[in-house]
Amino acid sequence: MKKRIVVIGGGPGGYVAAIRAAQLGAEVHLVEKEYLGGTCLNVGCIPTKALLHTAELYHTLRHGAHGLTIGQAQIDWKSLMVRKESIVKRLVQGVAGLLKANKVELHMGQAVLQDAHTVAVSGPTPVQLTADIVVLAVGSVPVQIPVPGVNHAGVIDSTGALSLPQIPKSLVIIGGGVIGTEFAALYNAFGTKVTVVEMMPQILPPVDGQVAARLREHLVNLGVTFMTEARLSEIKKKAAGLTALIWQGSEQQEVTGEYILIATGRKASVGGMGLEAAGVLLDQGKIVVNEHFATTVPHIYAIGDCNAQIMLAHAASAQGVAAVEHALGHQSVYNGEVIPYCIYTSPEVAGVGITEEQAQARGLAYKTGVFPLMANGKSLIEGCESGLVKIIADEQYGTVLGAHIVGPRATDLIAEMVLAMTLEATVDELIATIHAHPTVSEAIAEAALQVRGQAIHWPPGVKVG
Numbered sequence: 001m002k003k004r005i006v007v008i009g010g011g012p013g014g015y016v017a018a019i020r021a022a023q024l025g026a027e028v029h030l031v032e033k034e035y036l037g038g039t040c041l042n043v044g045c046i047p048t049k050a051l052l053h054t055a056e057l058y059h060t061l062r063h064g065a066h067g068l069t070i071g072q073a074q075i076d077w078k079s080l081m082v083r084k085e086s087i088v089k090r091l092v093q094g095v096a097g098l099l100k101a102n103k104v105e106l107h108m109g110q111a112v113l114q115d116a117h118t119v120a121v122s123g124p125t126p127v128q129l130t131a132d133i134v135v136l137a138v139g140s141v142p143v144q145i146p147v148p149g150v151n152h153a154g155v156i157d158s159t160g161a162l163s164l165p166q167i168p169k170s171l172v173i174i175g176g177g178v179i180g181t182e183f184a185a186l187y188n189a190f191g192t193k194v195t196v197v198e199m200m201p202q203i204l205p206p207v208d209g210q211v212a213a214r215l216r217e218h219l220v221n222l223g224v225t226f227m228t229e230a231r232l233s234e235i236k237k238k239a240a241g242l243t244a245l246i247w248q249g250s251e252q253q254e255v256t257g258e259y260i261l262i263a264t265g266r267k268a269s270v271g272g273m274g275l276e277a278a279g280v281l282l283d284q285g286k287i288v289v290n291e292h293f294a295t296t297v298p299h300i301y302a303i304g305d306c307n308a309q310i311m312l313a314h315a316a317s318a319q320g321v322a323a324v325e326h327a328l329g330h331q332s333v334y335n336g337e338v339i340p341y342c343i344y345t346s347p348e349v350a351g352v353g354i355t356e357e358q359a360q361a362r363g364l365a366y367k368t369g370v371f372p373l374m375a376n377g378k379s380l381i382e383g384c385e386s387g388l389v390k391i392i393a394d395e396q397y398g399t400v401l402g403a404h405i406v407g408p409r410a411t412d413l414i415a416e417m418v419l420a421m422t423l424e425a426t427v428d429e430l431i432a433t434i435h436a437h438p439t440v441s442e443a444i445a446e447a448a449l450q451v452r453g454q455a456i457h458w459p460p461g462v463k464v465g
Helices: 014-023 038-043 045-062 077-101 178-189 209-221 313-327 356-361 377-381 410-422 427-432 442-451
Strands: 004-008 027-032 105-108 110-115 118-122 127-130 133-136 140-142 170-174 193-198 225-228 230-238 241-248 251-257 259-262 266-268 300-302 341-343 348-353 366-372 388-394 400-407
Touching (some): 004 127, 014 077, 170 178, 178 209, 193 230, 209 348, 209 388, 341 410, 348 410, 366 442, 388 442, 410 442
Antiparallel strands (some): 110 118, 118 127, 230 241, 348 400, 366 388
């Protein structure tokens, strides 16, 4: 007899889980309260990257790089918004088509667990669903910070930053993590005066320090102002715009912007779902799961942002596949230690595995190989001299423990390092892999050679900063 699976949430975790469950022969129902594709597809990954792509092209044309002289490039903001929405619409329709093709029944509305096996859906067509298996894929929402003045008009979150009526003259971003840094690069390229306020000593706190420092230096050279070890205490409305009161140590400063973007992270979206009625345990606002993503109720699973293990769309998709495979009695494979991160600034940043700081904190015996992209022909052709590839490897065996890239196509290049780590490859195997010339990927082989002190295209003994 077919198992009935109810998936709550139609983002990259939920719709992928639904399709995989259907492939495995289950009767699948997917409930989505707002829009298919979730935050990522509608107000996150995809629209942000659509704008960033145009921003990069505009920056290139504006600075007359690559031997181009086209005249004064101008941004048609309304057309750009239309393009962004058309890309989103096309992909959302694609998701709907995939669900239909896999015979997943879609229900639009708010899902609430009545008990451990019953899901009530309120919406245009209310329905009550019984389930053998429930998959919670309800995503996350922006963190609301308790600061006076945060409700002033002009204080926006990442969703608001994607649909401004025009390019702002100035923007203050609270939070120098992935979201804040991407928006800083985006609006700086469009000519906005951008100030980023970050509580930690470095921007992109989880990222390898050398890579984060290299990106910060590049963005500073482009005109972005960073205030690190700084804390927002209040937002005031003044004639000149919104003013953020910022504490750096014992000094208070005022930073004014047309808009203030709160980009201080996201939290699991778990309210109003009836989790308590179903017996699902929460810990500090996130759903508790085991290694198979099962909650404290064995047939209820929680994947993606709502378990807060790692808030990345591709992690949610992988967890969704692993969860339904386990739920339906199949062997599942999920390696949470080998999940890449990608940051779509210009140049891009990407990484996988541990950072050098983590290797030091764990007391590991390791070696690093760092190769600067100023010595890579394809990077120079693409206009990037400030990037680097960094590999962290086990000292004894040369096994790759982590890799971090800042430079052109970093978000594509990292796939090679993810595969290397998945296969437990060594730097010697990377060295033995012939990389095409001219490509940015050659820098991976050179970084692997550098672990052994044998880089071909970098002078011996010259340190990379």
